[in-house]
Amino acid sequence: MSSQDIPEENLPAEQDAHGAVSVADEHDPFADPGLPPHEHRVQDIDERAAKRSERVVAFLFTVSMLATVAFIASYVAIPHDKAIFVFPIGHINALNFALGLTLGVALFTIGAGAVHWARTLMSDVEIADERHAIEAPPEVKAKVLADFKQGAKESALGRRKLIRNTMFGALALFPLSGVMLLRDLGPLPGTKLRHTLWSKGKLLVNMNTNLPLRPSDVAVGSLTFAKPEGLEETDEEFQTEIAKSALMIVRLQPDNIKDKRELEWAHEGIVAFSKICTHVGCPISLYEQQTHHVLCPCHQSTFDLSDGARVIFGPAGHALPQLRIGVSDEGYLQALGDFEEPVGPAFWERG
């Protein structure tokens, strides 16, 4: 519509005669030239091209129908546990693959057909639609305000303060019943987080074999997990109890133990620490036997098991609680009491 007629080699310096300013608006070269004229697509002027587009759209819709038939056929024909090898995906479930692909194709081709139809055969003339201000005109605003004033006046809410105040009171109080109803969502914490199943004389039972551990079973450099005697996987409270009492047992050379209390609470270098991270409670157990560090796989808190399970890296705030252990008369490892401090993540009342 403009400036197409400028010779290519027009230099800016030579443009004074005609050049870019030869546009409609002499005053403002940046003025909005308005919507460009509509240009026709091939399909608009060539009926054969339009027919081709029509056939493509119809073809896509037909593919969709076939894909749906294939979906139903796969559902009926393929056993649900059949595995196939598809390069490069691997060994996968045949039914999932077939259903997903046929469904995908059936849906995609409907969409592709519709869009192709819209793009090539429906009118592509751009239309400008006027916008109207969102704000109401002043007279509307005035009317609304007047109506509101009238309504407020008729309700006498401003004048009869007693009604207003008691109403606000009632409306403010009644949600409290709803809050009250939430009370029985759970019991009060009490001291539940401070106690575990461990108590004096409880044997340390090996998680793997479900048998009590003897000191001789635990070698230096080994890692063993234990639960309190009497707690079985089939118990109703198993999950809740193991969440607190899971134990990690390692054996260190007694002269490698730097913390005095840790050594005292150990038995011949066998130390028992809570498996539950003091950060947010993941079962921490990435034990590096050469460095005696344990790492939490969730947030990378690192504890030094040779130094009272002190935190040496990461977001945990305090050391892993240690369980004081000894040996029973029959020669099994046993607890000499519960943990002295709460296990797991810290909480307000922990202290």
Add this chain to the structure above:
Amino acid sequence: MSTTTNTDSRAREKAPAGEKIADWADGRLGIYSLAKSNMRKIFPDHWSFMLGEVCLYSFIIIILTGVYLTLFFHPSMNEVTYHGSYVPLQGQLMSEAFNSTMHISFDVRGGLLIRQIHHWAALIFLAAMFVHMMRVFFTGAFRKPREVNWLFGFLLFVLGMFTGFTGYSLPDDLLSGTGVRFMEGAVLSVPIVGTYLSFFLFGGEFPGGDFVARFYSIHILLLPGIMLGLVVGHLILVFYHKHTQFAGPGKTNNNVVGMPLLPVYMAKAGGFFFLVFGVIAAVAAIASINPIWAMGPYRPDMVSTGAQPDWYMGFSEGLIRVMPGWEINVWGHTLVLGVFIPLIIFPLVLVAIAVYPFIESWVTGDKSEHHILDRPRNVPTRTAFGAAWISWYFVLLVGGGNDIWATHFHLSINSITWFVRVGFFVVPVLVFIATKRVCLGLQRRDRDKVLHGRESGIIKRLPHGEFVEIHEPLSQDALHTLTAHEQYVPAAIGATVDENGVERKVKGSEKLRAKLSEAYYGEDSQIPKPTVEEYKEITSGHGHH
């Protein structure tokens, strides 16, 4: 009975069936008046305007597949023994929730597909909302009159995160259980009421036997219900405000240029739903997601390395991973800063981007409606802020996956953690500075293009021997498009002395606003766009070079 009604009824008898039904509905619902303003509603074409549709459609897909999943899922934590067809778990104890998810995955034909579509669609839903939100942000589409819709969208993003998280927790597998355990730890860290909140949430001590059922009702009813309402509101506002458009010939702040809803957008948008569904179904056919059978049922004393939440919670995971382990013990109480601070920063990261539109409108003091989108380069400070925010978010995402980064790039997790700790403060600042400079550079280029034309690459030798490159002047379309943006002038503090010579007190907020305005629109923050005078002077051959 007048004669007019008679002719009317006669006309009605002759009308085609479709029209009769429409008449019936119009008499009761007023659909003709509704259709009058909406049937030929204009929508502008731009790929980035389709991002919101990706969100809407993936949301619909999630609802459809979610309803199917509820037909088979048992939201119960009763322990049962697995007897399904997946051999490596046979005979294992697990919750009914896990058992029924296994049943859906292995013994319901197509169940696995629907589960995977549901989960992939959720990841894509959140990703699309993120990108959609950034599109709106960088083009300034949140400005008046669309601030409320920006908040609706933001709420949808946040609610989507929590709906996703509760859904991720439902199968009660070892990975999600670890995530729920984290949640318990986070709730416990809340001062004073944390322990009580945790006991109320889990119906006692963790894990108890209630959370799956509770999360279930939150996941399928409470949150999606609110989201559905917000989506409807969001869409009504989009219709009411009409869509924004980029500057261009014929496009003004008072019109909207594009194609009508009927038929073009009906076909394009309707077709796009099927395209989105088709792509997600194909993704679910090809790629496995959340293979709970490989993870096993949850037990609080088991864990796997690589325990992460889905990506949209990854930045909060990053926060919690890189926080130093601060803990304060006084007067018999513990303040778990190591967990509580990330818990506070988590919403702050999100709120930072949510409140931005209000800060900007306060700084500009602009009360007018904006329907023409900004090119990000023309608003360097906003663009730099947005880029800095994204970099902040992604630094935290890296922190959330630090173990995976460590193993796959042969790095130390300790170093990555330190990088994120420092990067949390430094990276956004660097990105802010860099982005702003890039924007200013692009503005200068636009200015040069307008004033001197496009570099054609053709070198010409002038008679006196000088070599010059031929610059092709731009078309008026391009000239208009490149100069259509408005440029604010920094707001100055008004006269501090009134006509009577009495000094007026300048409020702190006013000073701050002036300062911010200077930072936004001062000399260092925008390149003055070419004026008509400059253009005329140059194009008329005076003062060139």
Add this chain to the structure above:
Amino acid sequence: MKKLSTRRRHPLAAVVVLLLALAATGGLYAAFAPASKAQADESAQSLAIDEGKKLYAVGCASCHGTGGQGSSDAPSLVGVGSAAVDFQVGTGRMPAQQPGAQIPAKKVIYSQAEIDQLAAYIASLGAGPVIPTKNEYGPEGSDIAKGGELFRTNCAQCHNFTGKGGALTHGKFAPSLEGVAPKHIYEAMQTGPQNMPSFPDTTLSSKNKKDIIAYLNAVNGDNTESPGGLELGGLGPVSEGLFAWIFGLGALIAVAVWVAARTAKAKKS
């Protein structure tokens, strides 16, 4: 001749010579010693120790000391047992390129026969875990589901749900268990190589180990099925999130570009 002389100082030269010597002595011994079977076994054992000692002197003694007593660079090998040798040398971890916290697996440079000789020598220094027999790690009579439970209790925290490996502190890592021979997995549990703790038979019985190996074979073997499709590394949500962004949203944006693009105009004539 030149070829040979240039290779005389090759690190493997001694090994080659030893191999030749070994073959020669072995052949000679077999030819000239028609002794009784029991005697032969015993002598074969002592011969293996002798040969192992020679191998040790060349390949291992510089770090582990001439008598396996260890040094500042490497731990003592007294009492580590033949299983440790078979694991470390059989997976190529030993001999190490350089001492460090994490010695990665690499190409195995000794033959199984040499590894057995080395193992015999080390075992002679002090009693320790012995190389398991096929019976111990073979799949017969194993309980895959029990193995899974044991794996999640004892192993998954470092090696991931299905043994894809994971990160440890300061750049150390728990390696992927994919493609690791059952024998070596068994030996690793028994001996606790490098920073991995050991899981001796006293706490994780031989049957337990067999179950774990059977589970790994079921979930991370050559023919393991990934019903849902691409496994995406089996790493969980991080790789899933990347996939959703790049291929999910990426594909949708590509489609959106097509939907919103202007249709090609007919050329102006």
